[in-house]
Amino acid sequence: MQKIKTVLTAFGFSAALLVTAPVFADGHLEKAIEARKAVMSLYSFNLGQLGAMAKGNVAYDAAAASAAAGNLAALAALDQGALWPKGSDAAAMPDKTRAKAEIWSTYPEVNGKSKALAEASVAMAKVAGDGLPALQAAIGDVGKTCGGCHKPFRVPK
Ligand code: HEC
Numbered sequence: 149m150q151k152i153k154t155v156l157t158a159f160g161f162s163a164a165l166l167v168t169a170p171v172f173a174d175g176h177l178e179k180a181i182e183a184r185k186a187v188m189s190l191y192s193f194n195l196g197q198l199g200a201m202a203k204g205n206v207a208y209d210a211a212a213a214s215a216a217a218g219n220l221a222a223l224a225a226l227d228q229g230a231l232w233p234k235g236s237d238a239a240a241m242p243d244k245t246r247a248k249a250e251i252w253s254t255y256p257e258v259n260g261k262s263k264a265l266a267e268a269s270v271a272m273a274k275v276a277g278d279g280l281p282a283l284q285a286a287i288g289d290v291g292k293t294c295g296g297c298h299k300p301f302r303v304p305k
Pocket residue numbers: 181184185186188189191192195244245246247248258261262265290291293294295297298301302
């Protein structure tokens with residue numbers, strides 16, 4: 149019984165790999181890259197709205213500020229494990245991504261950078277609706293965490 153199970157499992161596994169691995173591998177990495185760029189765009193969109201208010205380019209609006217800051221905090225809390233598969237770095241796929249291979253070679257350092265964003269965005273979400281000065285006081289720390297990860301882990305343009 150045990151033997152049969154082992155044989156079946158081994159066969160099923162290798163057959164599945166043979167058929168699906170080559171197709172799956174490429175598409176999978178590219179999809180993950182697209183998805184993580186989409187998360188970054190959402191970071192950028194929400195932070196951009198807040199930045200426009202903080203700089204006085206757009207009138208401060210407590211509800212809009214709260215919504216954008218809450219969105220950013222929610223996005224920063226996503227589990228992104230599946231968006232950063234091994235092999236999806238800029239050395240391996242230079243036309244597709246700017247993610248430095250150091251993300252993986254120094255892992256888990258990058259997690260500290262994610263955590264810094266998550267903490268700063270939660271702090272900002274708590275006060276973003278409390279008036280323009282409160283937003284202005286909190287947004288700088290969030291912006292620093294974006295650059296704090298891009299500098300070591302993103303290939304410059
Ligand atoms: C934990 C690391 C990390 C943090 C924190 C981070 N980023 Fe990124 N970001 C990256 C990496 C790595 C890339 C390159 C991704 C790629 O090309 O696959 C990137 C790419 C981007 C891009 C380009 C997306 C595209 O379409 O190519 C934008 C815009 C961006 N980040 C904005 C932000 C903003 C705004 C913040 C802060 C609110 C932020 N990021 C926080 C690591 C981070």
